[in-house]
Amino acid sequence: MLPTATFSWTKGYFAFPPTVTPKLDTRGHTPSASPQLPGHTESHIPEELQAQDEPSEHKSEEQAWEERRCRDAQxxxxxxxxxxxxALLGEMDWIRLGGSLRDAYGRIDRVRTEQLRAEVxxxxxxxxxxxxxxxYEERWRVSLVSTTPVAFKNLPWPLTAPPxxxxxxxxxxxxxxxLAPLRVRKNTITKRERIRASLLRWxxxxTSWMFVRLVPDDFDVVREGIHAVFRCLKTLQDLERQPVNVSDATLS
Known part of the structure; x- marks a missing residue:
């Protein structure tokens, strides 16, 4: 026998559908709205496991935000x-032209001007x-590959001008x-390395290759010049090898 529906109507601004009250069967069971299939059990995630996932997601969001903040700061x-x-390059160009720097109030900044003049x-x-x-290095490179005759003044002597x-x-x-180029602030060559490389070169x-293309009249003067350079380098090497006297270094 079909269950009998009992309707309850109310008046007001909202209308609700009638409520169906199912009748209990003789065994006292209420019909299930979604019957379970045989062998199937409803999956259920414990609340404590769901609570464990939330902090990890929150942590990953914070980490991503922190990484983005660091990148933006960089x-x-x-x-x-x-x-x-x-701005510094512009100021130094202005100094080279003879200009002076000014402070935020338009007054000549003599201290900073002198600092930049020294830097320039x-x-x-x-x-x-x-x-x-x-x-100097280019003269050496050209001399090693050239095939034309050379004279004393054409050789790559370690001087600012050809002797x-x-x-x-x-x-x-x-x-x-x-040794003067070693004073450059970006230099990475030590004094000992420069002397040793020059000794091997001179x-x-x-240096027999120099005499292959050398004009005959300059043989003696070139040989004398090579020995002069080599003696100078040996003296520099001996001075470099001498132990430093602590007391002398302190006084100097």
Whole structure:
């Protein structure tokens, strides 16, 4: 026999559908709205496991936000660094033209102006030394591959200008030329390394190639010049190997 529906109506602003009250069967069971299939059990995730997933998701969001914040900070710092470098270059160009820097109130900033003038002089000197050394290395490269005859003045002597005689190959002139580039702030070569490399280059046994293309009249003067350079380098090496006296270094 079908269950009998009991309807309950109410008046008001909302109308609700009639409520159907199922009748219990003789065994006292209420019909299930969604019957279970045989062998099937309803899956259920414990609340404590769901609660464990929430902190991990929250942590990953915080980590992503922190990484994004760090990247943005790095980008801003890099941009600020580039802007400061460009501003410094502009100020130094202005100093080279003879200008003076001014402070935020428009007054001449003598302290900063003098600081940048000193920096400009130092950079110009470093640029001159590096250009001088690069030209020396280029003369060596060209001399090694060239096939044309050469004279005494055409050889790559370690001097700022080509010598006209052996007398110009003095100890002080050679030492200043070879070691001055080491004062450049970006230099990574040590004094000992520079001396050793120059000794290998100017050793009398390593310079025989010079005489292959040398004009006959300059044989003696070139041989004398090579020995002058080598003696200077040996003296520099001996001085470099001497132990430093602590008391002398303190007094100096």
């Amino acid at each position: 980008v801003r710092a890099k941009r600020r660094e580039m802007e400061q470098a460009e 002089r130092l950079q110009d000197e470093e640029r001159r030394l590096m250009a001088q050394w690069d030209a 006209t005689s052996v007398d110009e190959l003095t100890h002080d002139a050679i030492a200043e030329f070879l 050793h009398p046994d390593k």
